Amino acid sequence: xxxxxxxxxxxxxxxxxxxxxxxxxxxxxxxxxxxxxxxxxxxxxxxxxxxxxxxxxxxxxxxxxxxxxxxxxxxxxxxxxxxxxxxxxxxxxxxxxxxxxxxxxxxxxxxxxxxxxxxx
Amino acid sequence: xxxxxxxxxxxxxxxxxxxxxxxxxxxxxxxxxxxxxxxxxxxxxxxxxxxxxxxxxxxxxxxxxxxxxxxxxxxxxxxxxxxxxxxxxxxxxxxxxxxxxxxxxxxxxxxxxxxxxxxxxxxxxxxxxxxxxxxxxxxxxxxxxxxxxxxxxxxxxxxxxxxxxxxxxxxxxxxxxxxxxxxxxxxxxxxxxxxxxxxxxxxxxxxxxxxxxxxxxxxxxxxxxxxxxxxxxxxxxxxxxxxxxxxxxxxxxxxxxxxxxxxxxxxxxxxxxxxxxxxxxxxxxx
Numbered sequence: 069x070x071x072x073x074x075x076x077x078x079x080x081x082x083x084x085x086x087x088x089x090x091x092x093x094x095x096x097x098x099x100x101x102x103x104x105x106x107x108x109x110x111x112x113x114x115x116x117x118x119x120x121x122x123x124x125x126x127x128x129x130x131x132x133x134x135x136x137x138x139x140x141x142x143x144x145x146x147x148x149x150x151x152x153x154x155x156x157x158x159x160x161x162x163x164x165x166x167x168x169x170x171x172x173x174x175x176x177x178x179x180x181x182x183x184x185x186x187x188x
Numbered sequence: 189x190x191x192x193x194x195x196x197x198x199x200x201x202x203x204x205x206x207x208x209x210x211x212x213x214x215x216x217x218x219x220x221x222x223x224x225x226x227x228x229x230x231x232x233x234x235x236x237x238x239x240x241x242x243x244x245x246x247x248x249x250x251x252x253x254x255x256x257x258x259x260x261x262x263x264x265x266x267x268x269x270x271x272x273x274x275x276x277x278x279x280x281x282x283x284x285x286x287x288x289x290x291x292x293x294x295x296x297x298x299x300x301x302x303x304x305x306x307x308x309x310x311x312x313x314x315x316x317x318x319x320x321x322x323x324x325x326x327x328x329x330x331x332x333x334x335x336x337x338x339x340x341x342x343x344x345x346x347x348x349x350x351x352x353x354x355x356x357x358x359x360x361x362x363x364x365x366x367x368x369x370x371x372x373x374x375x376x377x378x379x380x381x382x383x384x385x386x387x388x389x390x391x392x393x394x395x396x397x398x399x400x401x402x403x404x405x406x407x408x409x410x411x412x413x414x415x416x417x418x419x420x421x422x423x424x425x426x427x428x429x430x431x432x433x434x435x436x437x438x439x440x441x442x443x444x445x446x447x448x449x450x451x452x453x454x455x456x457x458x459x460x461x462x463x464x465x466x467x468x469x470x471x472x473x474x
Contacts, residue, residue, distance in 0.1 A: 147421050147422065151381050152382060152418075153379070161419075166419065169389055169421065173422065174422075
């Protein structure tokens with residue numbers, strides 16, 4: 069079973085998805101994130117999906133649902149055009165999820181959202 | 189060789205030049221023929237077709253089976269003929285009549301040759317008529333196919349021409365839409381816009397719909413989809429150039445554009461985009 073690593077940087081958790089997501093992988097990631105957030109008191113979660121090329125409705129809903137995880141601010145970064153089009157066609161607009169073009173801008177967004185007291 | 193083929197072969201080889209002359213005259217006579225400079229071209233085409241026909245008849249090709257392999261060379265000649273005619277802009281009638289006109293010398297030749305046995309007369313004429321009809325039909329079909337190819341290519345070119353994505357400023361892209369928006373065009377714009385956002389790392393995209401004549405629910409739906417997709421990628425989108433009539437239509441249709449930034453003109457949208465990214469534009473003098 070592939071497990072997606074969740075890295076901690078200060079008060080921020082960093083998730084880089086570099087494999088094609090299976091439903092199981094997604095569920096596992098969601099659980100891991102919940103445990104990490106509650107354990108570390110992180111206030112921001114950054115998910116990099118720039119290598120993700122295939123999404124289905126399940127993964128889409130997972131991405132949408134992750135935002136609600138224990139009140140941490142979630143930023144999804146680096147979404148591919150094809151993935152964005154697919155999600156729109158599936159009717160998933162990911163309301164409530166913040167998005168950014170790349171990791172750097174995502175980090176800026178998180179820092180700003182946290183009122184500037186996130187330090188890395 | 190079948191008796192019909194022998195009769196045919198005799199007609200075709202009897203006096204090819206007279207045959208050709210009568211054929212071309214018939215084409216010119218009908219008023220459907222090609223004029224002046226094209227006459228030589230027509231002559232050459234007729235000659236080529238005649239020789240292909242002759243070869244096929246001599247090889248014993250079945251006159252009623254124009255689709256068979258024995259006629260492949262004739263078909264190729266006809267295809268080439270109709271393609272070149274289509275490219276030159278000749279009408280379908282002109283092109284197929286060129287082939288039909290072969291009936292005149294062909295029937296005249298057959299009349300001189302065949303016996304008085306009514307059955308044989310009927311067989312030969314029927315075979316000749318069927319063959320020429322099939323040839324004309326094949327020509328018309330190829331003609332139409334090549335015209336369709338031209339139309340398809342033009343459509344594709346139009347599609348690509350009318351959907352450019354331009355960089356207006358550092359981090360600001362614009363897609364000026366011109367013409368009616370349909371699913372395939374919106375899809376193309378969406379794809380190229382999103383691709384350019386990734387390539388340039390632009391944070392703002394402006395979709396200008398000044399050149400869009402009408403907006404209905406479907407178009408609005410497409411626009412909303414594009415905006416959502418852009419937002420998902422992490423960029424922002426402004427829609428500009430909504431004309432008063434279109435604004436009224438949108439309100440009447442009950443389409444909710446809430447949550448989407450709209451501006452009257454492309455200039456307004458650009459100035460908003462620059463303000464957002466912290467640019468200040470000021471005049472140097474005055």
